[in-house]
Amino acid sequence: MKNEDVGASRHFHFSFFIFHFSVPAAVLFFVLHLPYLPQSLEDVDSINFALGTHAFDVARHQPHPPGYPLFIALAKGVRPLVDSDVRALALLSAAAGALGILALAALAARCQASARQVPGRCQASARQVPGRCQAGARQVPGTDVLAVALAATAPLYWFTANRPLSDMTGLAATLAVQTLILSATTTRAFLAAAFCAGFAIGLRSQVFWLATPLLAMMAARWTRDRHEPAAARLARLVPALFAYAAGVAAWAVPLALLSGGPRAYWHALFDQGAEDLSGIRMLWTTPTRREFADALYYAFVAPWAVWWLAAVVLALAVVGAATLWRRDRRVLATIVVAFGPYLLFDLLFQETFTSRYALPLVIPVALLAARGAEAIPAYAGVALAIASAVFGAHLGGTSLAAYSRQPAPAFRLFADMRRTVAAQPPVVAMDRREALDLRAPAKYLGGFPPNVHVMAQAPPQHEALRASTAWDGREPLWFIADPKRTDIDLIQHGEPQRYRWSLPYPVLIGGVRPNEMDWYELTRPDWWLGPGWALTPETAGVADLDGAGLAHGAIDAHLDRGVPGGAAILGGRNFEASAHARLELRLNGQMFDAFDAAPGPFVRAVTLPGAAGDRATLSVRATPPSRVAIEQFDASATRTLFAYADGWHEQEYDPDTGLRWRWVSEHGDLRIVSPRPAGALVLRMAGESPTKYFSRPSALTVRADGAPVFSTTLADDFSLTIPIPRAAAVIAIDTDQTYVPAERSRRTRDRRRLGLRIFSCEVRAVSAPGR
Numbered sequence: 001m002k003n004e005d006v007g008a009s010r011h012f013h014f015s016f017f018i019f020h021f022s023v024p025a026a027v028l029f030f031v032l033h034l035p036y037l038p039q040s041l042e043d044v045d046s047i048n049f050a051l052g053t054h055a056f057d058v059a060r061h062q063p064h065p066p067g068y069p070l071f072i073a074l075a076k077g078v079r080p081l082v083d084s085d086v087r088a089l090a091l092l093s094a095a096a097g098a099l100g101i102l103a104l105a106a107l108a109a110r111c112q113a114s115a116r117q118v119p120g121r122c123q124a125s126a127r128q129v130p131g132r133c134q135a136g137a138r139q140v141p142g143t144d145v146l147a148v149a150l151a152a153t154a155p156l157y158w159f160t161a162n163r164p165l166s167d168m169t170g171l172a173a174t175l176a177v178q179t180l181i182l183s184a185t186t187t188r189a190f191l192a193a194a195f196c197a198g199f200a201i202g203l204r205s206q207v208f209w210l211a212t213p214l215l216a217m218m219a220a221r222w223t224r225d226r227h228e229p230a231a232a233r234l235a236r237l238v239p240a241l242f243a244y245a246a247g248v249a250a251w252a253v254p255l256a257l258l259s260g261g262p263r264a265y266w267h268a269l270f271d272q273g274a275e276d277l278s279g280i281r282m283l284w285t286t287p288t289r290r291e292f293a294d295a296l297y298y299a300f301v302a303p304w305a306v307w308w309l310a311a312v313v314l315a316l317a318v319v320g321a322a323t324l325w326r327r328d329r330r331v332l333a334t335i336v337v338a339f340g341p342y343l344l345f346d347l348l349f350q351e352t353f354t355s356r357y358a359l360p361l362v363i364p365v366a367l368l369a370a371r372g373a374e375a376i377p378a379y380a381g382v383a384l385a386i387a388s389a390v391f392g393a394h395l396g397g398t399s400l401a402a403y404s405r406q407p408a409p410a411f412r413l414f415a416d417m418r419r420t421v422a423a424q425p426p427v428v429a430m431d432r433r434e435a436l437d438l439r440a441p442a443k444y445l446g447g448f449p450p451n452v453h454v455m456a457q458a459p460p461q462h463e464a465l466r467a468s469t470a471w472d473g474r475e476p477l478w479f480i481a482d483p484k485r486t487d488i489d490l491i492q493h494g495e496p497q498r499y500r501w502s503l504p505y506p507v508l509i510g511g512v513r514p515n516e517m518d519w520y521e522l523t524r525p526d527w528w529l530g531p532g533w534a535l536t537p538e539t540a541g542v543a544d545l546d547g548a549g550l551a552h553g554a555i556d557a558h559l560d561r562g563v564p565g566g567a568a569i570l571g572g573r574n575f576e577a578s579a580h581a582r583l584e585l586r587l588n589g590q591m592f593d594a595f596d597a598a599p600g601p602f603v604r605a606v607t608l609p610g611a612a613g614d615r616a617t618l619s620v621r622a623t624p625p626s627r628v629a630i631e632q633f634d635a636s637a638t639r640t641l642f643a644y645a646d647g648w649h650e651q652e653y654d655p656d657t658g659l660r661w662r663w664v665s666e667h668g669d670l671r672i673v674s675p676r677p678a679g680a681l682v683l684r685m686a687g688e689s690p691t692k693y694f695s696r697p698s699a700l701t702v703r704a705d706g707a708p709v710f711s712t713t714l715a716d717d718f719s720l721t722i723p724i725p726r727a728a729a730v731i732a733i734d735t736d737q738t739y740v741p742a743e744r745s746r747r748t749r750d751r752r753r754l755g756l757r758i759f760s761c762e763v764r765a766v767s768a769p770g771r
Contacts, residue, residue, distance in 0.1 A: 021105070021145055021148070022101055022102050022104075022105035022106075022148060023102065025101050025148065025149075025152065026098040026099065026101040026102050027098065029097060029098045029101055029152060029161070030094055030095060030097070030098035032397075033094040033097065033098075033161055033162050033400070034094065035404075036162055036400045036401055036403070036404040037086070037087055037090045037091070037094075037162060037404060038086055038090055038162060038163070038164060038403060038404055038407075038408075039086070039404065039405075039406060039407045040086055040407035040408045040411040041085065041086050041089075041164055041408065041411070041441070041444065042163070042164070042408035042410075042411075042509075042512060043163075043165060043512045043513060044064075044437060044440040044513045044514070045063070045064065045165055045166075046086075046089060046163070046164040046165050047440040047441060047443075047444045048061050048062060048063035048064045048440065049063050049068070049071070049072065049075060049089055049164065049165070049166065050085035050086070050089065050164070050444060051063070051443070051444060052068075052072045052075075053072060053075045053076050053079050053085060053088070054085075056069075056072055056258060057259075058255070058258075058259045058265060058268050059259060059260065059264060059267075059268045061440075065265075065268050065269040066205050066255075066269060067255045067259070067265075068166055068202070068203065068204065068205075069202050069251045069254065069255045069258075070199075070200075070202035070203045070251055071092075071166045071169055071170075071202075071203050071204065074092055074169065074203075075088055075089055075092060078091060078092050085164075086164050088164075089164030089165070090162050090163070090164045092164075092169060093160070093161055093162060093163055093164065093165065093167075093168040093169060094161050094162055094168075096161070096168040096169040096171070096172040096173075097152075097157065097158075097160075097161030097168050097172070098161075099172045099176075100152075100157075100168065100171055100172035100175055101148060101152050103172055103175035103176040103179055104147070104148050104151055104152070104175050104363065104366075105144060105148050106175075106176075106179040106183075107175050107178055107179045107182070107363075108143075108144035108147045108148060108367060108370075109144055110179055110182040110183050111182070111331055111334055111335065111367065143370045143371060143373075143374045144370070146369075146370035146373055146374070146382065146385045146386075146389075147366045147367045147369075147370035148366075149385070149386070149389040150313065150365075150366035150369055150370060150385060150388060150389050150392070151362050151363055151366035151367075153388075153389040153390070153392040153393040153396065154303055154304060154313075154362045154366065154392050154396070155303065155304055155305035155309075155392050155395040155396035155399065155505065155508055156302070156303035156304070156305070156355060156356070156358065156359055156362060156396070156508055157303075157359065157362050157396070158392070158393060158396025158397065158399075158400060159396045159399050159400050159403070159508045159509075160356055160359055160508075162400055162403070162404070163356070165356065166203065166204045167204070167356045167357075167359050168359070169203055169204065170200075170203050170204025170206060170207055171359055171360055171363075173200040173203045173204070173207060174200065174204075174206075174207050174210045174211060174360065175363065176196075176200075177193065177196050177197050177200050177207070177211045178210065178211060178214055178338055180192065180193040180196055181193045181197065181211065181214050181215050181218055182214070182218070182334070184218070187236075187239075190218070190219075190222070190240060191239055191240060191243040192243070193215065194215055194240045194241075194243035194244040194247070195243040195244065195246055195247040196247060197211040197212060197215050197244060197247060198243075198244040198245065198246065198247025198248040198249075198250075199247035199248070199250055199251065200247075201247075201248060201251070202248075202250070202251030202252070202255070206342065206345075206357075206360065209341045209342040209345045210338065210339065210341075210342050210360055212244075212341075213337050213338070213340070213341045214334075214337055214338045215240075215244070217333075217334070217337045219237055219240055222236065222237075280351045281351060281352055281353070282348065282349055282350060282351055282352055283295045283347055283348050283349075283352065284348045284349050291352060292347075294352045294353065295346075295347045295352045296347070298352055298353055298354070298355055298357075298358055298510065299343065299346060299347060299358045299361055300314060300358070300361065300365070301314075302355045302358060302507045302508070302510060303355070303358050303359070303361065303362050303365075304392065304395075305392075305395040305396070305399070305505040305507060305508055306395065306505065309388060309391055309392060309395065312384055312387075312388050313365060313366075313369050313388050314365065314369075315372075316368070316369035316370075316372035316373050316376075316381060316384060316385060316388075317364075317365045317368035317369040317372055318368075318372065319371075319372030319373075319375055319376065319381070320367075320368035320369055320370065320371030320372030320373075320374075320375065321368050321371075321372075322372075323371055323372060323374075323375040324368070324371060335364050335367055335368065338364070339360065339361065339363065339364040342360055342361070343361060346358065346360075346361065351511055353510045353511050354510060354511025354512075355507055355508055355509065355510035355511060356511070357511075369385060369388075370385065373385035395504075395505060396508075398504050398505075399503050399504055399505050399508050402502050402503050402504060403501075403503060403509070405502065406502065408501075408512075408514075409499035409500060409501065409514065409515070409516050409517055410437070410438060410441045410499070410514040410517070411441060411445075412499055413480070413499050413517060413519060414441060414442070414445055414448075414449070416497065416519070417448075417449045417478070417519075418449045420449075420521075422476045423476070423523075424474075424475045424476060425452060425475065426452060426475060426476040426477060426478045426521075427452075427456060427467070427470055427471045427475050427476070427477050427478070428448065428452050428455050428456065428477075428478045428479075428480070429455075429456035429458070429463060429464070429466070429467035429470070429471070429477065429478070429479050429480070430456075430458050430463065430479070430480040430481075431458065431463050431480065431481050431482040431485050431487065432458045432459075432460050432461075432463060432482075433482045433485075433513075433514075433515075434458075434480045434481070434482060434514065434517055435458035435463075437513045437514035437515070438480070438514055440514075441514065452478075456469075456470040456471070457470070461487070461538075461542045461545075462487075462542065463487055464479070464487040464488055464490045464491055464528075465487075465490065465530070465531060467479060467491070468490070468491070468528045468529070468530065468558070472615075473524060473525075473528070473558065473560055473614070473615055474524075474614070476521065476522065476523045477491070477520075477521075477522040477523075477525075478519065478520070478521055478522070479491070479493075479519075479520040479522060480517055480518070480519055480520075481496065481517065481518040481519075481520060482517065482518075482658075483498075483516055483517065483518050483658050484655065484656070484657065484658030485538065485658070486535075486536035486537070486538045486539065486653065486658075486660065487536075487538060487539060487542075488518075488520060489535045489536050489539065490528060490529040490533060490535065490539060491520075491522060491525055491527075491528040491529070492525040492526045492527045492528065492634070492635075492636075493520050493522055493525060494520075496518035496519055496520045496521075497518070497519045497521075498516075498518050499516060499517050499518070499519065500516045501515075501516060524560050525560065526559065526560055526563050526635055526636050526637075526639075527557050527558060527559050527560065527563065527618075527633075527634075527635050528557075528558050529555075529556070529557050529558070529633070530555060530556040530557070530558070531543065531546055531548040531555070532546075532548035532549040532550070532552070532553075532555035533549075533555055533557075533630055533633065534549070534572070534629035534630060534631050535630075535631060535632065535633060536651060536653060536660070537651060537652065537653040538653065538655070540629060540631070543629075549628075549629065550581075550583075550620065550621070550622040550625060550626060550627075550628045550629070550630070551622070551625050551626060551627050551628070552625060553621070553625065554586075554619045554620060554621040555619070555620050555621075555630065556617050556618070556619050556620075557617070557618040557619075557620075557633065557635070558615055558616075558617055558618075559587075559608075559611075559615065559616045559617070559618055559635060560614075560615060561613065561614045561615065561616075562637050563608065563616070563635050563636060563637050564587060564608050564609060564610050564611035564616045564637075565608060565609070565610040565611075565637055566607075566608050566635060566636050566637030566638070566675040567605065567606070567607055567608065567635065567636065567637075567641060567673050567674070567675035568605070568606050568608055568618065568633070568634065568635035568641075569603065569604070569605045569606075569632070569633070569634055569635075569641045569642070569643045569671065569673045570603075570604055570620070570630055570632055570633045570634075570643070571601065571602060571603040571604070571630075571631060571632035571633075571643045571644065571645070571671075572597075572601070572602060572628060572629050572630040572631045572632065573600060573601050573602070573628070573629050573631060573650070574597045574598065574599050574600060574602065574626065574627070574628045575599075575627040575628065575629065576599055576626050576627055576628075577599055578599060579599070579626070580596040580597060580598055580599070581596070581597045581622050581626035581628045582594060582595070582596050582597075582622065582623050583595055583596075583597055583604075583620060583621070583622055583628065584620070584621045584622075584623060585606060585618065585619070585620055586618070586619045586621070587608060587609055587611055587616055587617070587618055587619075588611055588616050588617055589617075589619075590609070592606070592608075592609050593606045597628060601645075601646075601650075603632070603643045603644075603645045603671050605641075605643075605671065605673045607675075608635065618635070631650065631651065632644065636675060637675050637676075638675065638676065639675070639764075639765075640672065640673070640674045640678055640681065640763060640764055640765040641672070641673040641674070641675070642670050642671060642672050642673070642731075642762075642763040643670070643671045643673075644662060644668070644670065644671075644761075645668075645669040645670065645671040645730075646667075646668070646669045647664055647665045647666070647667045647668030647669055647733075648662055648663075648664050648665075648668045648669075649662055649663040649664070649665070649752055649754070650662070659759070660759070661687075661688075661757050661758060661759050662757075662758050662761075663752065663754045663755065663756070663757055663758070664733050664735070664755050664756050664758055665738055665752070665753045665754065665755050666734065666735055666736070666737075666738050666753065666755050667732060667733070667734050668732070668733045668734075668755075669730050669731070669732050669733075670683075670730065670731040670732075670733070670761070670763060671729070671730060672727075672728055672729055672730065672731060672763060674727060674765065677727070678727040678765045679726070679727060679765070679766065680723065680724060680725055680726065680727075680765070680766045681704075681723075681724035681726075681727065681728065681731075681763055681764065681765055681766065682721060682722065682723055682724065682763070682764055682765075682766055683702065683720075683721075683722040683724055683731060683761075683762075683763050684719075684720070684721050684722075684760070684761070684762050684763075684764075685718075685719075685720050685722070685733075685758060685760065685761045685762075686717075686718065686719040686720070686758070686759050686760045686761075687714075687717070687718055687756050687757055687758040687759055688717055688756075688757040688759065689714065689715065689716045689717045689718070690714050690715075690735075690737060690755075690756060691715060691716070693739060693754070693757075694737045694739070696737075697713045697714055697715035698713070698714050698735050698736060698737045698755070698756065699711070699712075699713055699714075699735060699736040699737075700712050700713070700714050700733070700734070700735055700756070701733075701734040701735075702722055702731065702732070702733060702734075703731070703732040703734065704724050704725075704726065704728035704730075704731055704732075705728045705729060705730055706730075706732070709722065709723070709724055709725065710722045714735075714756070724763075731763065733756070735755040735756050737755060738753040738754055738755040739753070739754055740752065740753055740754070741754065
């Protein structure tokens with residue numbers, strides 16, 4: 001048999017193998033995704049796409065810039081075939097995910113061959129080595145099967161394939177274009193690939209970073225023929241440039257015309273870019289070590305949902321990269337050029353914690369991991385790769401099933417608000433993030449519920465303060481809170497309705513907007529506070545920025561009718577190192593209590609005098625003005641009140657997660673005040689496992705006025721409900737282990753004695769209403 005026939009035979013058998021693997025895999029992928037289509041739109045981008053299918057207008061973010069004209073055209077084609085916008089967009093993503101498997105199989109097959117391929121030379125070169133351009137010299141079909149399996153079952157790939165977004169469609173087009181570029185062996189084929197590279201950007205702009213560098217690399221190889229003059233070699237690039245420009249113009253010209261002309265489109269694009277750079281957390285605008293670590297995590301770990309699966313796949317990828325470095329650096333260079341520019345773009349200029357932006361990076365990791373699995377002897381690497389694919393499919397599948405069970409949090413919120421009939425039209429206030437993110441679902445659903453009385457403004461960091469200005473305490477107040485924020489603590493409240501993603505691995509939907517939220521329905525709360533209070537680290541910081549607080553004047557608490565005549569409890573810290581601060585408490589201008597606050601923490605319980613009218617004002621003033629922060633406050637005529645007293649440290653807060661906690665030392669007191677005779681109480685407390693800080697479990701003892709009422713050993717995270725059989729003035733929390741952070745690490749000067757880390761703590765009278 002001739003060499004040419006041998007090469008053609010290898011190419012045929014390899015293509016036959018890939019075809020018979022990838023086509024059933026793609027069909028199975030699509031079929032497995034059909035039962036789990038989402039019940040609602042979710043991200044702002046998905047809402048913009050849905051609006052764009054009805055009325056394309058980039059200036060009105062239908063969809064958002066750069067416009068995605070080809071994606072909208074596809075969505076318009078699918079929409080008449082189904083019953084909703086969300087199903088049309090989700091089906092488009094699922095189909096793209098299936099087609100992406102076919103494109104990835106073809107891309108994996110071309111990666112080795114492309115390293116030696118020069119467009120236009122394989123068919124005519126006298127020095128051609130038969131079979132090298134057609135199928136590659138050392139192509140192993142099993143390696144490409146592993147690459148496809150690892151990529152398609154990556155939790156992010158599996159999960160994103162049902163989201164009503166353009167990410168999966170853009171990735172499938174990218175893989176197809178990359179395959180065309182690497183497969184081009186004639187001038188005509190290369191010009192077609194150049195046209196497609198420019199045209200595919202109209203599906204999703206990120207295609208530019210994934211296709212253009214690879215096109216440039218192949219063009220550079222194309223012009224390396226030393227037998228041609230330099231001018232002739234460069235001249236061969238001109239048709240490719242024209243083909244690429246024609247592909248861009250095919251969607252860009254209609255897009256500009258539909259947007260009102262180039263100037264109108266440019267303004268829409270510029271405004272979007274300015275918004276992205278000013279309001280988005282990215283490494284380019286926040287060049288810190290932590291941001292860099294987060295960017296790497298979301299680029300390489302988050303796509304695999306859990307760290308241990310990511311560790312296995314990334315370890316295989318490192319082995320694969322090292323193997324290619326030793327055996328075939330041109331194959332490695334092809335992968336680096338195809339995906340490296342997008343990696344840099346993603347790390348620097350895209351929102352760090354938006355997980356779906358890492359979807360294209362799954363492909364090179366899978367390609368390298370497959371090569372690494374092949375390089376590990378005794379089939380151990382192959383076994384690891386297969387196990388990783390199985391676990392990845394499980395993680396992605398369980399997340400997708402949970403995702404499809406109920407609408408997105410914002411759509412559940414709007415449905416509940418429309419079903420709620422308030423006695424009076426409510427005032428609606430929101431944290432800043434919700435005020436911005438809920439605009440898109442409100443627009444899609446035709447506006448906010450019609451029974452809203454007033455929409456309060458949401459100035460940054462002052463949302464709850466502005467709500468108290470727009471609200472007089474008589475109408476119901478609906479406050480939509482960011483769960484990571486704490487400004488709602490400036491208004492007395494009970495438990496909210498919580499809207500969460502019920503995903504086992506929420507990192508797969510990281511960066512979604514609108515995200516999770518809390519809805520507080522407040523009807524005549526006992527109190528709401530003005531500026532200057534430091535009830536949380538967040539509100540303390542706002543008070544400092546505003547120049548409010550006891551160092552600048554009085555701070556006010558507005559009390560609802562019925563609260564005067566009850567009780568109040570407040571606590572805080574005097575930051576004056578050596579001076580006592582005299583604090584005066586006035587109700588409607590009349591002083592009814594005064595005390596000296598020594599340096600350090602303090603707690604004060606008082607009985608409120610009676611007052612007529614619907615509302616009274618409780619004022620706290622330091623004389624002379626002093627650096628004193630009021631960090632705890634509660635008042636009621638009916639509820640049992642408590643405050644953290646001796647042995648408890650200040651509240652701490654992680655703004656990235658919204659987690660709050662206090663440390664208690666070896667002994668911590670809870671000061672209890674009951675405005676009316678109280679009987680049995682209940683203490684609810686949740687905290688972190690002591691074994692995170694100590695080599696053995698910690699003992700916990702609870703005492704009521706000195707008498708033991710509960711004891712246990714804590715060896716894990718805990719959530720306790722502890723009955724207190726009688727009324728008590730002090731509930732004590734004791735533990736048998738403490739440590740000083742500064743004695744364990746030179747990185748901190750923290751000399752506090754820390755025993756238990758408590759995330760939540762409350763004391764209630766039995767059958768009493770919520771705090």
